[in-house]
Amino acid sequence: MKFERWIRNHTNHLTVITGILIVAGLGAKWLGAAAFSQWLLAIASVIAAIPVVINAIEALRYKTISIELLVSIAVIGAFIIQEYAESAVVTFLFLFGSYLENKTLAKTRQSIKKLTEMAPTTANVVQPDGSVSEEDVDFLDEGDVVLVKTGGQVPVDGTIVSGAGYVNEASITGEAKPVKKQVGEAVFSGSLLTNGTVQIEATKVGDETTFAKIIELVEEAQDAKSPAEKFIDRFATYYTPAVLVLALLVWLFSQDFKLAITVLVLGCPGALVIGAPVSNVAGIGNGANHGVLIKGGDVMATLAKVDTFVFDKTGTLTRGETTVSAYRQYGNAPAVLPLVAKVEQQSDHPLGKAIIDYAADHAEQVAVPQIEQVATIKGQGLVATLENGEQLLVGNLRLLTANQVLITKEQEAAMRELQQAGSSTVLVALNAKLVALIGVADQIRPEVATQLGVLRNLGAQQLIMLTGDNQATAQAVGDQLGLDRVEAELLPEDKLTIVKELQAAGHKVAFVGDGINDSPSIATADIGIAMGGGTDVAVETSDVVLMRSDFAELVHGYGLAQKTMANLRENITIAILTVGFLLVGLMLGYIYMASGMLVHEGSILVVIFNAMRLLKYQVKKPKLDADQVNSTNNVLQSK
Template sequence: MKFQRWIQHHTNQITAVTAGLIILGFIGRFTGQPWLDTSAFVLASIIAATPIIIRAWEALRVKTISIELLVSIAVIGAFVIREFDESAIVTFLFLFGTFLEEKTLARTRKSIKSLTEMAPTTAQVVQPDGSVNETDVDFVDEGDVVLVKTGAQVPVDGKIVSGSAYLNEASVTGESKLVTKRPGELVYSGTMVDNGTIQVTATKVGDDTTFAKIIELVEDAQDTKSHVEKFIDRFATYYTPAVLLLALLVGIFFRDFKLAITVLVLGCPGALVIGAPVSNVAGIGNGAKNGVLIKGGEVVDTFSKVDTLVFDKTGTLTKGKTEVASVQTYGDSHALAYAAAMERESDHPLGRAIVAYVTEHELASDSLVVQATNTIKGQGMTAEIENHDVAVGNQTLMNAEGVILNDAQQKTLIAIQHQGSSTVLVAVDGALQAIIGIADVIRDGVKDDLRQLKAMGVERLVMLTGDNELTAKTVGSQLGMDEIHANLLPEEKVTFVKQLQDDGHTVAFVGDGINDSPSIATANIGIAMGGGTDVAVETSDIVLMQSSFGELIHAYGLAKKTVRNTRENIIIAIGTVVFLLIGLIFGYIYMASGMFVHEASILVVVLNAMRLIRYTPKRIMASNKPAKLIKSPAAIN
């Protein structure tokens, strides 16, 4: 065992020694010294074959016929027929090819390795007496306050409690532009304080931090194989023994031992085996570097085939930074305070807007005690406050609670919706007391980004929302969506996604909220905005860390480019085998030259895959068709 470990750790030195011996062997041949010629090539063959034979044996122990086994048999055969120069050159090329593979593959993994190296290791924890104690980041607990100064990394996910700073969040979002952070705002582990000093209360520590999850997701993704990789693995399982059998048959029928050995060398499926995984590793690494987390080669393969993109509206197509645009009250002056008290624990953008409005206008809601809270997905909330039954939500909830709107209230509701605002209705003890109009801002540049996606191959752009039809149509028409579906409950969104799949479409769903998680999980590809809920991020196949549509374009283009690159590598690998077989038949390929071409083909596919590291999508434009409004999934049944 010690010998094997020593050999494995010194393989590069063995390769260099082998090269020197081969050169010495040729010197002996050209200077007419047979003893130097033979001894140098024999010694080179033995030294170089040792690590190869060890690998072959280790593979055989787990019942795998590896490429190393083919080379080992070929080297032994070359010794039998006293082709010492051939065996020396073959083993050297194999080891040297492995060395170059490792070096070039290391470059494809560089972006992932740099992520792990950026992980913070220590934290400055503020003690109860105000002193600061430096500790290992693994010993920081939730609720601890950490001090982060200029040039230091934020060691935890948390909320700033004092100070302000400019932060570089490239490690999390892929965007190197400095971001200003003030008290009350969130910061993430692994980000860097460029200027300023802050104190942060830890909300997530250790493996639960956003940065730790990024590393975990990317590392897991590298081990998740695509359909092509799985097929090639199965193919290689049968192909390698087939080559061994073919070489045996050639030796028996043609009685040409050297020809049989050459078949073994030429039959090594190295480029074919490595072609697909190296493309996926490079593609996933590119995504990680640009703020796009792709959870495996299979996701890359499926996403490249997506023809229909389905979007949630609030927080996805829009910024989710909503604000109260209009308020109409009907008698009960406490209605807005009741609504804010109920929404205070909600993470929904509409709820946050109501809380912000009530806080700004100093309408007391903090002291209100909310009891018997019931959240109805896609409709709103009901609760008991100060012995009053309060309902806050959309018109569907009002209908369910038996709240009837009079003609004037209906006109007000429609007028607010015509302005493009989402509406929240507040009822107290069965009577409508307030209509709140909340406006959301469309994300900058989304219209052009959607056109870009259409030009890249997406056939249909669909918007699903639980919002009212008028608001949905206002937003969808501005963005040039192909279809708009309004007034949907979460389960109805799932129904619609399934309907698209049943119609033969490959669907990707893009969302950010907890209500989107079922649809994200149901779609062929689920895409979560990184700023969304943990549930959506965990459920998704792709995470856009900066929550930008530029990242969505990058991800879609990268998936297509990666699949195309994989196909190119397979063509190169198969083409090489055909070339070598033809060369063997016509006599212009021999054992050493065949191994040289074989190793060269491996390097070619690795270098081809490395082009993905520098991939950026080209900006192209296309026109959109006018949107088609459909009220609910029932309309397409």
């Protein structure tokens, strides 16, 4: 109805008018114009009651007994007993409280507003004839090439096909430091080109872009309810009718109609209903502003209870930026290293990239056999079939053992020496004979050791690393970081088994990985945390996404979840104590309708302002001493 829409659009104006009429009515009463005062207060009551009654009727259409219904009945009752001042003040306070509630809630959703404001709306599309035309981003297609100049926003997810520049990816990763991007590198919608000119071929457009999915994720997260909220919803469903019954009983037994109406007003569970969701919304908003995407109230509540963190190694505890630390070849074949590099091009494993880079700098330019087929053996390595029928194995000791490749004691000692120095080992066998041993080293993230200490201080009882790497290398990392348990040489299903064992032992488990290779464990753990860097898989498969892949974000998210749940409990306590205070005060005679409504609305503001403290939450940053800096900078580097 047009009338209802008009009332909803002008509720704030009606609130102001009601306030003016109340002041005028009370002033007229003070001046002795009692009849005129009653008229003014009655008009104020009617004006303020209209939006309240409309909301109550709307709720009844959906078979819901709302707080507005209680207030509406109370106002009607006040009119019957001609308590116009009471009804005017009650409705005004209710509307004014709703106004303040909406304003303060809007502040907790600033993260969404900031994100949506960053979303690009137009794009400069390069036409087949080389000309450029501005088009709405909604009309872009995959494969379109867009031009972005200095100061412009990237409108699509895509790959740079021409030019170079520095890109600020704060909207995706939360990191404002510009990153250099060149031809062939990926860029994300919503990021800002701070310097340079590039042409980008679109791989994802519109709602499919990473940026759009992040916005959708945060919106869904802020709407998702925690267990406490779900309980309160069920509680309110029965509580509100109970208040109506209580008010009826009070009237039947006391014959005091005014007292019954006052019970209706003071029994409204406003602070209880708003207290839990506002805490979750504020907490999730804080996380989004710090690069931690927490997928809803359920996740927040579970994360706060986590006592065991399980980590993948490569790319999680370590940088994932591996380099070849040693290369030992057995035999005189000159084509071994370039052949291995060619096979590794079929893999996206970090160790493979290190070997490819090393071969580009050290391998001789010689002809190598064509590769007919490459098979990936999960948890072991690669098996390549060459054009001449020979078989090349590139992987770990398990792969060689499965293919009956024997190694000498000297080769075994060399492998053990590399592992003890902190290097992962890649074994290369040609025709069932070991022909090369490659040591690859990875660096521990410099901040990890200190941040793991903060996790312990926040309540983490166990810190565990699960990796497919060899035991010696894994133990070197575990010793450096002071981990409670290190399990190595694991297949993905082995990691999954250990996660399930920890859960069966009664632990709340969070698995922290890259969101791709460890997806079974991330999905099975109570909380899956992706060191995602904004990738699609990370955003979609995990419960929590650390957008910068920064351990400080992990610590912030864990501390934030605990703080949010504590804040939620505080709000529920405040709400319950307020209702108790009002009902006791009503029975003892020191609380009346208007004063009780003032306390009631005040309690709603208290829980909102209490929740808003979460928006400023930050974990105290630990300081690295000189010894920690030096040790973390030098770990896992082979001499």
